[in-house]
Amino acid sequence: MANFRDILNYFRPYWKLSIFSIAATSAYEIIDLVVPYAIGQILNILSNQPLDKPLQGAIATIAETINYPVGKPLALGVLLGLIFIVTVLRAPTQPWLTSWFHWDIALRARQDQNQKAIEKVLTLPIEFYDENNPGRISGRVARGVANHTWTYPEIAGQMIPKLFRVLGIFVFIWFVEWRIAILYLISFVVILGFTLKKLKRLIWHDNRLDKYMENTESRTSEIISNIKTVKAFATEAKERQRQKLRLERELAVVENRIHRGYVRLQTWQRTVIQFCVFAILGLTLAATVNGQITLGHFIMTLTLSSMAYAELEPISTLAEIFARRYTSMVRFHEFLQEPSGVDAVSLLEERHETAESPYKFTGKVEFSHVSFGYDPSRRVLEDINFLIEPYQTVALVGRSGSGKSTLVKLLLRYFEPNQGQILIDGQDIRTLDVGNYRRRLAIVHQEVDVFNGTLLDNLTYGRADATFEQVEEACRIARLDEVIQHLPQGYYTVVGERGVRLSGGQRQRLGIARALLVEPDVLIFDEATSSLDYESERSIQLAMRSLQGTRTTIIIAHRLSTVREADQIVVLDRGKIVEVGSHQELLSHGGIYHRLHALQETGELLS
Numbered sequence: 001m002a003n004f005r006d007i008l009n010y011f012r013p014y015w016k017l018s019i020f021s022i023a024a025t026s027a028y029e030i031i032d033l034v035v036p037y038a039i040g041q042i043l044n045i046l047s048n049q050p051l052d053k054p055l056q057g058a059i060a061t062i063a064e065t066i067n068y069p070v071g072k073p074l075a076l077g078v079l080l081g082l083i084f085i086v087t088v089l090r091a092p093t094q095p096w097l098t099s100w101f102h103w104d105i106a107l108r109a110r111q112d113q114n115q116k117a118i119e120k121v122l123t124l125p126i127e128f129y130d131e132n133n134p135g136r137i138s139g140r141v142a143r144g145v146a147n148h149t150w151t152y153p154e155i156a157g158q159m160i161p162k163l164f165r166v167l168g169i170f171v172f173i174w175f176v177e178w179r180i181a182i183l184y185l186i187s188f189v190v191i192l193g194f195t196l197k198k199l200k201r202l203i204w205h206d207n208r209l210d211k212y213m214e215n216t217e218s219r220t221s222e223i224i225s226n227i228k229t230v231k232a233f234a235t236e237a238k239e240r241q242r243q244k245l246r247l248e249r250e251l252a253v254v255e256n257r258i259h260r261g262y263v264r265l266q267t268w269q270r271t272v273i274q275f276c277v278f279a280i281l282g283l284t285l286a287a288t289v290n291g292q293i294t295l296g297h298f299i300m301t302l303t304l305s306s307m308a309y310a311e312l313e314p315i316s317t318l319a320e321i322f323a324r325r326y327t328s329m330v331r332f333h334e335f336l337q338e339p340s341g342v343d344a345v346s347l348l349e350e351r352h353e354t355a356e357s358p359y360k361f362t363g364k365v366e367f368s369h370v371s372f373g374y375d376p377s378r379r380v381l382e383d384i385n386f387l388i389e390p391y392q393t394v395a396l397v398g399r400s401g402s403g404k405s406t407l408v409k410l411l412l413r414y415f416e417p418n419q420g421q422i423l424i425d426g427q428d429i430r431t432l433d434v435g436n437y438r439r440r441l442a443i444v445h446q447e448v449d450v451f452n453g454t455l456l457d458n459l460t461y462g463r464a465d466a467t468f469e470q471v472e473e474a475c476r477i478a479r480l481d482e483v484i485q486h487l488p489q490g491y492y493t494v495v496g497e498r499g500v501r502l503s504g505g506q507r508q509r510l511g512i513a514r515a516l517l518v519e520p521d522v523l524i525f526d527e528a529t530s531s532l533d534y535e536s537e538r539s540i541q542l543a544m545r546s547l548q549g550t551r552t553t554i555i556i557a558h559r560l561s562t563v564r565e566a567d568q569i570v571v572l573d574r575g576k577i578v579e580v581g582s583h584q585e586l587l588s589h590g591g592i593y594h595r596l597h598a599l600q601e602t603g604e605l606l607s
Contacts, residue, residue: 042296408554459513
């Protein structure tokens with residue numbers, strides 16, 4: 001569970017610079033107090049009242065050093081020089097010793113944390129993405145990093161130095177009249193304490209609102225991703241109404257609970273602050289009339305206390321801003337603390353694209369007593385045993401939910417078996433480096449993922465060092481060359497977000513060519529033709545047929561026409577293997593495969 005310490009650790013690599021910049025900014029804030037003090041002493045000189053003893057001693061030392069008589073001209077000159085030093089001379093140095101470092105730290109930390117977020121995205125288990133859509137994840141990261149970035153210069157560059165300024169004012173007033181200083185300190189403690197107590201409650205409301213807003217953004221992201229479905233079912237008005245109600249609930253919480261709470265707190269603060277300023281004025285005036293302090297001290301005390309109470313409002317505002325951002329920052333750290341998947345690839349590895357993989361397999365795959373369930377109490381696969389010989393083409397068939405795709409996920413090490421083991425060339429795949437192991441496998445999904453870029457960029461995604469001749473050969477085998485010659489810029493055609501400028505069949509061919517280009521030892525087709533028209537399916541089947549015997553191939557298919565020529569067909573039902581054999585052997589057996597085949601043949605005749 002993330003907390004305030006995690007927010008502090010966000011800037012931990014820069015703690016030395018942070019201490020330096022905060023100290024420098026605080027020093028400048030305290031130096032500012034010299035000006036009202038000097039003006040008070042000038043007023044004493046003009047009204048023929050005595051200067052403070054430490055100042056008299058300093059002027060006497062200066063007079064002796066420069067051989068100049070002590071008097072009003074020298075005293076005024078010293079005080080004016082002091083004001084010149086703390087105002088004019090400090091002006092060009094302050095931005096570089098304060099603002100520069102505050103933003104430099106914030107921007108560098110933003111780069112670091114964005115990189116950490118990307119690393120977390122790349123190492124989270126697959127099931128995390130089954131429960132959280134891209135809009136939810138990217139929204140949490142974006143808000144968290146942005147709020148950290150904006151908050152640091154405000155807290156380190158303003159809030160903390162202002163607190164030091166308030167403490168410095170207390171010291172100045174203490175030397176003038178300690179009773180007024182104590183009253184001033186007590187009032188500050190009470191106001192800040194009450195403010196923090198109220199902010200804690202408001203943070204709780206902000207936390208609930210942040211989660212609610214995350215869900216709203218998640219739904220908006222889903223609408224954008226599924227806009228074709230929304231339009232196809234004419235549910236635009238329904239989706240608009242649903243989001244409208246959610247936004248109205250957000251506004252109600254923001255207005256009636258959060259914003260109103262901040263306004264009430266601000267009202268209380270201003271009332272108490274003005275009362276305290278008035279009380280300080282009365283006490284200081286009484287002390288001056290009674291001759292306890294000079295006129296210069298009266299002006300200085302009143303000016304400094306007004307400055308101090310004036311700082312309360314920006315301090316409270318900064319605390320309020322921090323409170324509003326606190327939840328999103330904590331939720332960002334909760335995201336970073338999500339456990340990485342057991343299948344996470346090492347991100348520290350420096351892999352050269354031209355380097356040979358340390359693994360090279362013949363493609364012999366064995367499932368030995370494999371059992372698995374996403375929920376350990378409910379098995380999806382039960383005691384799976386079968387062997388795939390090198391260069392064989394094996395098909396996995398069965399009804400939906402029979403465990404075909406789960407077997408492939410286990411082979412790719414997205415999950416680990418609850419029992420049993422999966423062997424490749426006699427080695428348990430769990431003993432192999434997951435990154436190097438996966439580079440010897442390739443999969444073509446039912447929905448091929450396509451990045452927004454050129455066709456060539458997508459083809460070489462898994463192998464950036466491939467030569468153009470190798471790309472052309474892979475496209476020829478996948479029958480993608482027939483498509484490329486009709487594209488406006490050929491290989492350099494931009495395919496659009498998620499490959500929207502390509503048809504389903506074209507994306508499938510792209511997926512096959514991309515998989516072939518990495519020269520895998522095991523090639524997997526996961527429902528690669530289930531959503532295609534007859535012509536596209538036929539082209540993909542021809543491409544798949546040309547690959548038979550060149551490497552170990554695993555085909556998952558609903559359409560049994562895709563798997564007729566497989567060397568071996570494994571039939572699954574309710575997580576168990578019920579039949580194994582060739583197409584003709586299984587038809588003659590008269591089991592589940594025969595029934596599935598008969599149903600599809602009948603469906604084809606009816607169509």
